Amino acid sequence: MVFDPYAPCPCGSGKKFKWCCQPIHVQIGRAFEQDAEGQHEAALRIMEEVALQHPGNPEVWGRQAQLLYENDQVDAAEAALQKSLDINPNYPFGYLLRGIFRKTEGELAGALLLFRKAAELYDPEAKDPLANVYALIGECELHLRRPLAARAAFQTSSRLHPTEELNKALTELFGDKSALPAAVRRSYTLMPLPASATPGERTAWERALSTATTGKLTDAAKAFQQLATEMPQEPAVWYNMGLIRTWLGENAAAIEAFDRYVSLEADEEKAAAAWNIAEVLRFGQGMEDQSDYVERSVLFQIRDPQRFFDFLNLWQREGFLYGVRFDQQQGTIAGIALDRSGLITAGAGAPQFPKLGAYLLVIGDMLRISNVNSDALDRVRQDIQERAGPSLSEAQLKRGPANFNDVVAEALVFPIGTTDEALVREKIREQVQLYFEEKWIHRPLRSLNQIPPIDAAGHPVLRKKLRGVVKFLRETLENIVEAYDFDRLLRKLGITEAAQAVSPSVDGEKPLAIDGMGAAELAELEPKALSDEQLDQAYRAAQKLDAHELAGRFAKAIVARPPRADRPDRFPWYSYLVQRSLFEGDTDAAMQYVDEGEKADCEQNEGRRRNDYELRRGQVCSKRGDAEGARDVFERLIERSPSELRYRGTAAEAMLSMKQGASALHFAEGGLAKAREQNDRDSEQYFMELVAAARKQTG
Numbered sequence: 001m002v003f004d005p006y007a008p009c010p011c012g013s014g015k016k017f018k019w020c021c022q023p024i025h026v027q028i029g030r031a032f033e034q035d036a037e038g039q040h041e042a043a044l045r046i047m048e049e050v051a052l053q054h055p056g057n058p059e060v061w062g063r064q065a066q067l068l069y070e071n072d073q074v075d076a077a078e079a080a081l082q083k084s085l086d087i088n089p090n091y092p093f094g095y096l097l098r099g100i101f102r103k104t105e106g107e108l109a110g111a112l113l114l115f116r117k118a119a120e121l122y123d124p125e126a127k128d129p130l131a132n133v134y135a136l137i138g139e140c141e142l143h144l145r146r147p148l149a150a151r152a153a154f155q156t157s158s159r160l161h162p163t164e165e166l167n168k169a170l171t172e173l174f175g176d177k178s179a180l181p182a183a184v185r186r187s188y189t190l191m192p193l194p195a196s197a198t199p200g201e202r203t204a205w206e207r208a209l210s211t212a213t214t215g216k217l218t219d220a221a222k223a224f225q226q227l228a229t230e231m232p233q234e235p236a237v238w239y240n241m242g243l244i245r246t247w248l249g250e251n252a253a254a255i256e257a258f259d260r261y262v263s264l265e266a267d268e269e270k271a272a273a274a275w276n277i278a279e280v281l282r283f284g285q286g287m288e289d290q291s292d293y294v295e296r297s298v299l300f301q302i303r304d305p306q307r308f309f310d311f312l313n314l315w316q317r318e319g320f321l322y323g324v325r326f327d328q329q330q331g332t333i334a335g336i337a338l339d340r341s342g343l344i345t346a347g348a349g350a351p352q353f354p355k356l357g358a359y360l361l362v363i364g365d366m367l368r369i370s371n372v373n374s375d376a377l378d379r380v381r382q383d384i385q386e387r388a389g390p391s392l393s394e395a396q397l398k399r400g401p402a403n404f405n406d407v408v409a410e411a412l413v414f415p416i417g418t419t420d421e422a423l424v425r426e427k428i429r430e431q432v433q434l435y436f437e438e439k440w441i442h443r444p445l446r447s448l449n450q451i452p453p454i455d456a457a458g459h460p461v462l463r464k465k466l467r468g469v470v471k472f473l474r475e476t477l478e479n480i481v482e483a484y485d486f487d488r489l490l491r492k493l494g495i496t497e498a499a500q501a502v503s504p505s506v507d508g509e510k511p512l513a514i515d516g517m518g519a520a521e522l523a524e525l526e527p528k529a530l531s532d533e534q535l536d537q538a539y540r541a542a543q544k545l546d547a548h549e550l551a552g553r554f555a556k557a558i559v560a561r562p563p564r565a566d567r568p569d570r571f572p573w574y575s576y577l578v579q580r581s582l583f584e585g586d587t588d589a590a591m592q593y594v595d596e597g598e599k600a601d602c603e604q605n606e607g608r609r610r611n612d613y614e615l616r617r618g619q620v621c622s623k624r625g626d627a628e629g630a631r632d633v634f635e636r637l638i639e640r641s642p643s644e645l646r647y648r649g650t651a652a653e654a655m656l657s658m659k660q661g662a663s664a665l666h667f668a669e670g671g672l673a674k675a676r677e678q679n680d681r682d683s684e685q686y687f688m689e690l691v692a693a694a695r696k697q698t699g
């Protein structure tokens with residue numbers, strides 16, 4: 001222990017070390033020297049003597065606590081530490097040491113609070129201990145998944161006492177080669193006050209800013225909080241408050257401030273950049289309720305290792321595991337359990353691209369499986385429990401912060417049976433595109449006030465947030481799925497400048513990228529100017545965007561065109577038009593589409609779709625309340641295809657909806673008999689339920 005004699009004394013008296021505890025520290029130093037030489041008993045004895053001589057000095061008790069702790073006398077150490085804090089409740093080293101105790105026990109959140117308290121209490125001139133405290137704060141924040149707060153703490157530590165080790169760590173974590181998203185690697189600065197401010201506001205602002213850069217962040221946070229009450233309409237106040245809270249690891253409060261900022265900020269680009277930070281904050285520990293990505297995990301204790309590893313080997317041979325790595329030295333197994341819902345075990349040979357079931361990890365006698373997608377995780381858990389249950393303990397379910405890369409977890413595919421890199425890349429791009437453009441786009445997001453992206457674009461504030469969310473996705477995935485172009489997604493959402501730049505040119509010079517268009521662009525398309533192929537693309541694109549009015553318009557234009565020999569089947573479009581008409585309550589139009597479609601099918605498609613049209617006809621009849629007509633249609637349909645259980649089920653359901661209990665019972669019983677004949681258990685169950693419902697109606 002070497003202390004600068006002119007630095008503030010570590011006891012917290014406020015005096016310089018030289019004129020305060022330096023004499024005592026000569027003895028304390030001797031005790032630690034003895035300890036380092038292995039003379040533990042002697043060391044502890046010296047400390048006891050010092051304590052007897054200076055019982056009212058917190059530094060003596062604090063150092064005794066440190067020495068006791070290093071000698072594994074934890075209880076005695078805690079008692080001595082308590083004494084030091086009883087003497088001086090603002091004794092900074094006491095909080096630092098207690099934080100170290102908690103950190104050693106793995107109590108990171110508790111340790112962090114104590115370190116932050118110590119940072120508050122130390123004199124700003126106590127550079128070495130403060131540098132140490134901030135390095136510890138950084139470590140805790142990093143473990144608690146708050147990399148922006150960790151970075152701020154490491155930088156403060158480095159400013160107080162630069163070390164090569166710390167600088168190297170900073171470069172590795174946040175430098176160019178870091179795997180972290182750009183939103184984490186970027187350095188952020190506080191915003192200046194706009195020119196329109198009054199001189200009084202300017203003075204207060206400058207004071208708050210200088211506190212933030214030279215003094216304690218907590219003081220700066222208070223200063224901006226005060227400014228926010230004085231100029232609540234000033235966006236920069238809220239931005240700075242959000243940023244300072246981010247650096248302090250107060251993620252929830254930081255998001256609140258950024259939320260205010262985004263709603264006030266007129267510049268969409270700047271607002272989006274702030275919401276990009278908010279996305280990073282949602283991945284912090286304790287933010288699970290506010291995040292759109294939460295890791296679910298299941299823990300098992302392996303009770304019968306032999307049996308469990310037999311199962312694991314079998315599982316691997318069956319092709320359910322991918323990329324398994326076995327580390328004998330560490331005693332770990334890591335790999336990926338594939339989602340069986342996308343895996344065909346039988347057709348070996350052909351390339352397959354199953355999705356992520358769960359990440360799998362065995363450490364010692366613990367098995368852990370995890371995924372942000374809880375459905376996929378459940379399937380893996382069920383498989384494990386069914387097949388290896390007796391070798392494992394009860395499942396223990398947990399939820400916690402996700403990793404940044406998990407934003408794409410649902411789209412990940414793993415190549416089986418192929419090493420063709422181009423094919424694999426294309427498959428990955430295709431899946432990512434499918435996921436973002438067809439699933440994600442319709443999913444209510446917490447970062448958008450539970451509004452789906454496709455609807456958020458039309459709202460002035462949510463639109464800014466949406467841009468931030470997409471920015472975050474783009475930056476997070478740029479090193480992982482390089483092939484996917486997020487401009488496509490922005491165009492689908494109708495929120496980019498690029499959308500205007502690539503406005504559809506129907507002059508035939510450039511090929512139209514119709515499947516990448518958003519609803520606004522699709523609405524601009526003139527059906528007459530499109531080829532049959534383009535019209536169908538527009539129809540499908542509109543449908544995927546839930547733009548049903550548009551899709552209906554395109555479908556009508558398609559069926560109005562002359563028949564094509566290469567595409568005789570028009571059922572998908574007619575069926576869609578029937579559905580739309582029913583949805584709008586226009587059963588006459590629905591019936592007309594059934595008639596037209598069936599006629600066209602008969603003339604151009606050898607009547608291949610006759611049954612499908614007739615099924616629709618029965619449904620339209622039932623929607624009209626025409627029980628007689630519906631019954632006739634279904635009877636004829638079943639007569640033609642007696643083994644098709646689907647027709648019988650639809651018939652029974654239609655009759656039930658019209659309160660035709662007797663007819664429903666007739667169809668349901670027919671279906672039940674047929675299901676039993678076919679030995680189809682699931683259908684049998686289904687028809688039994690229909691029979692029961694029909695009986696209820698007949699009373």
Ligand SMILES: [Zn+2]
Pocket residue numbers: 009010011012013017020021022059
């Ligand atoms: Zn002192």
